[in-house]
Structures are given as structure tokens and as C-alpha cells.
Amino acid sequence: MIGRYRRAEMAAVWERESRYWLWLEIETAVLDAQAALGVVPAEAALAVRRARIDSAAIDRLEATLRHEVIAFLTHIADQMGEEGRYLHYGLTSSDILDTALALQLTRAGAILEDGLARMIAALEDQVRRHRRTPCLGRTHGMAAEPTTFGLKLAGHLAEFQRARTRLAWALREIAVCKIAGAVGTYATVDPKVEAQVAAQFGLAVETAATQVVPRDRHAVFFAVLAVIAGAVERLATEIRNLQRIEIGEVEEPFPSGQKGSSAMPHKRNPLFCETLCGLARVVRAGVVPALENMVLWHERDMSHSSVERVVAPDTTLVLDYALHSLAAIVEGLTVHPERMAENLARYGQSCWSQKALLVLVGAGMSREAAYRLVQGHALAAATGGASFLERLLADPELPQAITPDTLAGLDDPLAFLDHAAIAIDRALGGEEG
Numbered sequence: 001m002i003g004r005y006r007r008a009e010m011a012a013v014w015e016r017e018s019r020y021w022l023w024l025e026i027e028t029a030v031l032d033a034q035a036a037l038g039v040v041p042a043e044a045a046l047a048v049r050r051a052r053i054d055s056a057a058i059d060r061l062e063a064t065l066r067h068e069v070i071a072f073l074t075h076i077a078d079q080m081g082e083e084g085r086y087l088h089y090g091l092t093s094s095d096i097l098d099t100a101l102a103l104q105l106t107r108a109g110a111i112l113e114d115g116l117a118r119m120i121a122a123l124e125d126q127v128r129r130h131r132r133t134p135c136l137g138r139t140h141g142m143a144a145e146p147t148t149f150g151l152k153l154a155g156h157l158a159e160f161q162r163a164r165t166r167l168a169w170a171l172r173e174i175a176v177c178k179i180a181g182a183v184g185t186y187a188t189v190d191p192k193v194e195a196q197v198a199a200q201f202g203l204a205v206e207t208a209a210t211q212v213v214p215r216d217r218h219a220v221f222f223a224v225l226a227v228i229a230g231a232v233e234r235l236a237t238e239i240r241n242l243q244r245i246e247i248g249e250v251e252e253p254f255p256s257g258q259k260g261s262s263a264m265p266h267k268r269n270p271l272f273c274e275t276l277c278g279l280a281r282v283v284r285a286g287v288v289p290a291l292e293n294m295v296l297w298h299e300r301d302m303s304h305s306s307v308e309r310v311v312a313p314d315t316t317l318v319l320d321y322a323l324h325s326l327a328a329i330v331e332g333l334t335v336h337p338e339r340m341a342e343n344l345a346r347y348g349q350s351c352w353s354q355k356a357l358l359v360l361v362g363a364g365m366s367r368e369a370a371y372r373l374v375q376g377h378a379l380a381a382a383t384g385g386a387s388f389l390e391r392l393l394a395d396p397e398l399p400q401a402i403t404p405d406t407l408a409g410l411d412d413p414l415a416f417l418d419h420a421a422i423a424i425d426r427a428l429g430g431e432e433g
Contacts, residue, residue, distance in 0.1 A: 005279060010320040013108050014313035020053045022100045023072055026197065027087060030095075030179060030189075033196040040086040047083035051076045069093040090188035094300065095179045098213040101308065102176055102203055105221060108316040109171040115323030116164045116228070122330040123157040124428060126150070131424050134413040135249060135340035136348050143347040145354065146413035149249075149335065151420045154427035156235045161430055163228045170224040173217045177203040183299045184209035211300035215293040218308070222290035225315050229283035232322045236273035236280075239329065243270045248339045253332035272329055279318050286311040344413055350378035350388045352410045359406060363399040373397055 012018060031045040054075065061071035070093075077084030088096075131150035136143055177198035181188045198205045206213050242250045252270050289311055293304040344351075353374050360370035373395060381388035389411060393404060409415050 005321045006317040007320055007324060010108060010111050010317050013104055013111070014317070017053055017055050019100060019104070020055065020058065020072060022103055023069075023096050024048070024051060024053065024076060026096050026099050026201075027073075027076065029197045029200050030091065030193060031086065031089075033193040034086075034089060034190075036196070037190055037192060039190065039193075040089055041083070044080070044083040044086035047080040048076065048087065051079040069096065090181060091179065092182045092211060094212045095181070095189075097305075098178045099197070099201070099203070101312065102174055102213070103201060105218075105312065105316075106171055106175045106203075108312075108320075109167060109174070109221075111320055112167060112225075112228075112316065112323065113164065115320055115327070116160060116167065118327040119323050119330070120157065120160050120164065122327045123153055123160065126330060126333065126335075127153045127157055127424060127428060130335060130337075131421065132414070132417075133335070133337050133340065134344060134417070135337075136343050136351070143351055145351050146344060146348060146416045148417055148420055148424075149337075149340065150424055151417075152238075154424045156231070156238070158427045159231045159234070161427070163224075163231050166224045166227065170221045172204075174221045175203050176206045176213055176217065177201065178206045178209045178213045180206070180209050183211050210296075210298075212296070212304075215290070215296065215304055219287075219290045219294055222286050222311060222315060225319050226284045226287045229280040229319055229322065232319075232326050233277050233280035236276040236326060236329075239333070240270045240273045240277070243273075247343065249336055249343065251334040251336075252329045253334070272325060276322050276326055279322050282318050283315050283322075286315040348413070349411070350381050352388065353378045355410050355416070356388075356392060356407070359402065359410075360399065363401045363406075365399060369397075 028045070028048050031040060031048050034040045035042045035045040058068075058071045058075050061074050062068050065071050065074070073088050077087045080087060127150045129150070130153065131148060133149040134146050135149045135152065137145050137147035137152075177194060178184075179189060179194035179197050180186050180191075186194075194205055197203075239250055239252055241247065243252065251268065252272050289307045293307055296304060357367075357370050357374050360374065361367050365373075374392070377391040377395065378388050381391055386394075389407060392398065393402075393407065
């Protein structure tokens with residue numbers, strides 16, 4: 001992933017030298033376990049600790065060997081002297097590769113959990129701040145009924161809470177060790193070695209491996225990342241729409257000195273949210289290749305490897321960047337309650353139609369007759385002139401029981417929100433439902 005969309009903490013997980021050190025840690029853990037079982041001499045476990053990583057030297061070896069793991073093993077064994085013959089004893093490349101990938105993904109996942117925690121905290125703060133800030137709810141892009149900005153954000157808060165739960169589950173799926181030899185039979189490595197290595201790194205043992213860890217685990221992990229990216233995009237899209245000049249209810253941060261357009265100095269574009277919507281597509285793009293990686297020939301082919309070299313770092317890097325970027329937007333969000341009130345007054349005069357409908361039905365009108373009457377006045381009021389309530393009260397078909405006092409307060413947006421606090425409190429309490 002290009003440097004523009006990555007944070008240093010996540011990038012460190014995927015640096016090539018970091019991966020080689022991880023391979024070395026796993027090989028060392030295997031030698032420790034084998035030495036404890038008497039399979040290899042204790043000196044081998046000591047000798048491997050003298051080894052250091054030189055990526056350039058590995059590159060030179062790989063140029064001839066055309067096999068990255070063998071190049072790595074040759075580089076390490078050369079530093080171990082006579083004991084180098086015990087390195088990788090009874091193992092296959094995937095024992096190291098898949099165990100290392102599990103560790104990289106779990107470490108990447110822990111960083112993503114931090115990003116989700118920041119995102120959730122930012123939303124909680126804004127929900128509390130605006131739990132009673134009335135605004136216009138919109139369905140199909142059109143004025144619907146009043147809501148509060150706090151309730152609107154509470155829905156996003158609950159979505160990110162669910163994302164946190166799903167990620168924790170996906171991390172348990174992916175956190176497995178495989179040290180079982182060429183086709184998973186333990187023919188050349190004692191299962192006790194695998195158990196000890198797994199315990200050392202906090203991993204579970206793969207239930208029934210082939211030469212590799214089955215890729216359904218990875219497919220689930222990357223699918224969950226895509227769902228989280230969808231949550232990012234949904235909130236970013238909402239902010240973009242609410243920032244449109246015709247609505248103008250919120251604005252993403254616009255630091256001093258920032259410019260919105262090379263041609264039009266007046267522009268204040270929601271470029272950060274637009275960027276996040278684009279990056280969500282990148283994360284989603286990793287799902288189909290991850291699903292296709294599930295189908296490998298027999299005990300293993302290598303078609304999954306090239307995919308994972310791209311998908312694993314790119315999706316985690318981009319999602320990490322997106323979570324922290326969106327959290328910063330929410331933390332610095334400019335909210336305009338006065339514009340929300342203006343929009344309610346301007347576009348919301350017919351938004352009381354459902355309440356009026358229920359009042360008329362309660363007064364004895366059939367639902368069909370009440371709907372026809374309310375709809376006619378609501379649509380007419382939208383063209384100008386008398387307000388919806390004025391037109392309704394002047395209608396001769398109105399039941400005699402309906403008086404101005406009956407409809408008093410119908411146009412108060414807060415009258416719609418007596419129970420909205422229940423959902424807000426559920427979200428703030430972390431109830432996922």
C-alpha cells in the first residue's frame with residue numbers, strides 16, 4: 001500500500017524484515033521444543049539465537065534459489081555453524097509461513113481493535129452531546145420525520161460496536177498454529193512441538209491441517225474487515241450528504257490553510273470523507289480473492305500465496321488508516337443545530353403527517369379516508385401558501401372532534417422523540433441486540 005494511506009504502527013507489522021524476524025522466532029521456538037524432546041541437541045537451540053537478519057543477503061540468495069523460504073533458511077543456517085543442519089528439522093515451508101501469517105494477522109487485528117475503540121469513543125461523545133438536538137430524518141433522500149442528531153449517530157455507534165464483536169470473533173478464527181509437516185500428518189515432527197509453539201505464541205492448534213491452514217479462516221477474517229469498511233463508508237457518506245450546501249447541517253474538519261479546489265476558492269469539499277468512501281472499496285476488493293483462496297488443489301497449491309502478499313497488508317493498512325481518519329473527523333465534526341432547526345422549519349412542516357393521520361383515525365375516520373385527506377394537504381403545503389396544519393384545520397371533512405387544541409404541539413419536533421432516548425441509552429450502554 002502506498003504511504004499516503006498507512007500508519008506506521010500497522011506498516012511495521014508488514015515490513016519484510018519484521019516478517020523474517022517472525023520466521024526466525026518460530027524456527028527458534030521449534031528448535032526449543034525439539035531440544036526439550038531430545039529430537040535435536042540443545043546446542044542447536046542456542047546456535048539459532050546467534051543469527052541475525054540481513055534482507056539484502058536473503059535477496060541475493062533468492063535470486064539464485066528462486067525460493068524465499070529456502071533463501072531465508074540458508075541465510076540463517078550459515079550463521080549457525082554445524083548446528084545449522086538442525087534448522088527447519090522435519091518442517092515444511094507452510095509450517096513457518098502460516099504460523100507467521102496468523103501472528104501478523106492477530107497483531108494487525110489488535111491494532112484495528114484500537115482504531116475501533118477510538119471510533120466508538122468519538123461517537124459516544126457526540127451522541128451524548130446531541131442526544132436532544134432535533135434534526136430532520138430523511139428516507140429515500142426526502143424529508144421524513146424529526147429525529148435527533150444523537151439518535152442518528154447512535155445507530156452508527158451500535159454498528160461499530162457490532163464491528164468490534166465481529167472482529168474479536170474473526171481474530172479467534174485466524175489465530176491458529178500449524179507445525180504438522182508436509183501434508184499435515186506429523187510424519188516428521190512430533191505434535192508436542194506444535195502444541196508447545198502454539199502455547200508460546202498464544203495460538204490454537206489447527207484442527208486438521210493439510211500442508212496449510214485451511215483458507216476458510218482467512219476468508220472469514222477478510223470478510224469481516226470488509227463489513228467494518230462498510231460501516232466506515234456509511235458514516236462517511238452520511239457526513240458528506242449532510243455537508244451538502246443544500247443541507248449544511250454538519251462539516252468535516254477544515255484546518256486553517258486548507259484549500260478545497262484548485263479553480264474555485266469558495267469550495268469547502270468533504271474530501272476526507274470522500275477519500276474514506278473510496279478506500280472502503282479497496283478493502284471490499286480483498287474479499288473475493290480471499291474466498292477464491294479457499295479452493296486449493298489436494299493438500300495444497302501455491303495460488304493463495306501471491307494473493308495474500310497483496311490482500312493481507314493492503315486491507316489491514318487501509319482499514320487502520322480509515323478508522324483513525326474517521327475517528328478524527330467525528331472528534332472534530334462541526335455541527336450546526338441552528339441549520340438543523342431551519343431545515344425542520346422549512347422542509348418539515350408536513351413531517352407531522354403520520355401523527356395527524358393517527359389523530360384522525362383515533363377520532364373515528366377510516367384509515368383510507370384519513371390518509372387521503374392528510375396526503376392531499378401535505379402535498380399542497382409543500383408547494384407554498386398555507387401550512388399543512390392550517391390547511392388541515394380548514395378542511396370541512398375534518399371530524400368535529402378535531403380542534404386546534406387537539407392538534408396543538410403536533411408540529412413540535414421534540415413531541416416525536418419521547419422514546420428516542422431508549423435507543424440512545426441502549427447504544428451508549430453497549431447493548432448490541
